[in-house]
Amino acid sequence: xxxxxxxxxxxxxxxxxxxxxxxxxxxxxxxxxxxxxxxxxxxxxxxxxxxxxxxxxxxxxxxxxxxxxxxxxxxxxxxxxxxxxxxxxxxxxxxxxxxxxxxxxxxxxxxxxx
Amino acid sequence: xxxxxxxxxxxxxxxxxxxxxxxxxxxxxxxxxxxxxxxxxxxxxxxxxxxxxxxxxxxxxxxxxxxxxxxxxxxxxxxxxxxxxxxxxxxxxxxxxxxxxxxxxxx
Numbered sequence: 001x002x003x004x005x006x007x008x009x010x011x012x013x014x015x016x017x018x019x020x021x022x023x024x025x026x027x028x029x030x031x032x033x034x035x036x037x038x039x040x041x042x043x044x045x046x047x048x049x050x051x052x053x054x055x056x057x058x059x060x061x062x063x064x065x066x067x068x069x070x071x072x073x074x075x076x077x078x079x080x081x082x083x084x085x086x087x088x089x090x091x092x093x094x095x096x097x098x099x100x101x102x103x104x105x106x107x108x109x110x111x112x113x114x
Numbered sequence: 115x116x117x118x119x120x121x122x123x124x125x126x127x128x129x130x131x132x133x134x135x136x137x138x139x140x141x142x143x144x145x146x147x148x149x150x151x152x153x154x155x156x157x158x159x160x161x162x163x164x165x166x167x168x169x170x171x172x173x174x175x176x177x178x179x180x181x182x183x184x185x186x187x188x189x190x191x192x193x194x195x196x197x198x199x200x201x202x203x204x205x206x207x208x209x210x211x212x213x214x215x216x217x218x219x220x221x
Contacts, residue, residue, distance in 0.1 A: 042213060045210055091157050
């Protein structure tokens with residue numbers, strides 16, 4: 001069964017450092033998403049991406065965050081200068097259709113900012 | 115997106131049916147009801163969705179009331195591996211998670 005894969009599974013970084021989280025969406029999917037979950041809290045929408053552009057972003061997705069599809073398979077989330085409060089699980093997801101609720105999620109990347 | 119209300123937690127005995135309720139009284143005519151679950155800290159997993167008819171797949175059944183103001187997810191024979199947080203989400207254009215129902219399946 002096709003799946004969304006994410007790397008790294010866990011990253012520890014110092015405050016102020018840049019972090020790139022990587023995702024390989026399901027191959028025939030065209031819509032990509034990042035969500036995050038701070039420990040013990042809700043899964044929060046960050047951004048959706050289609051056709052090399054951001055479709056929608058939440059208030060959380062400020063100038064510190066960026067997304068990119070650098071090649072035909074990877075989808076990345078960059079945090080420019082990490083803060084302690086960026087510590088969370090980051091989930092990538094992909095979908096075949098726009099405006100659908102049927103998303104396929106990866107297993108997440110745990111980011112710990114010290 | 116319309117809001118949903120779910121009980122914070124439920125228990126179910128292994129092998130019995132787990133019936134998870136969800137209220138979505140402000141749902142609009144074109145909004146779908148989706149159910150996801152999250153096992154421990156893994157990525158959310160899609161279970162099932164529906165608009166107005168009842169739906170069934172290999173994982174679960176979804177019963178939507180005629181007025182669409184509430185629904186019930188049914189896991190017909192719960193196992194220990196079904197212990198998870200279950201999210202009922204009304205979707206217009208994107209998936210927004212609430213706090214869900216923490217289902218504990220016990221032996």
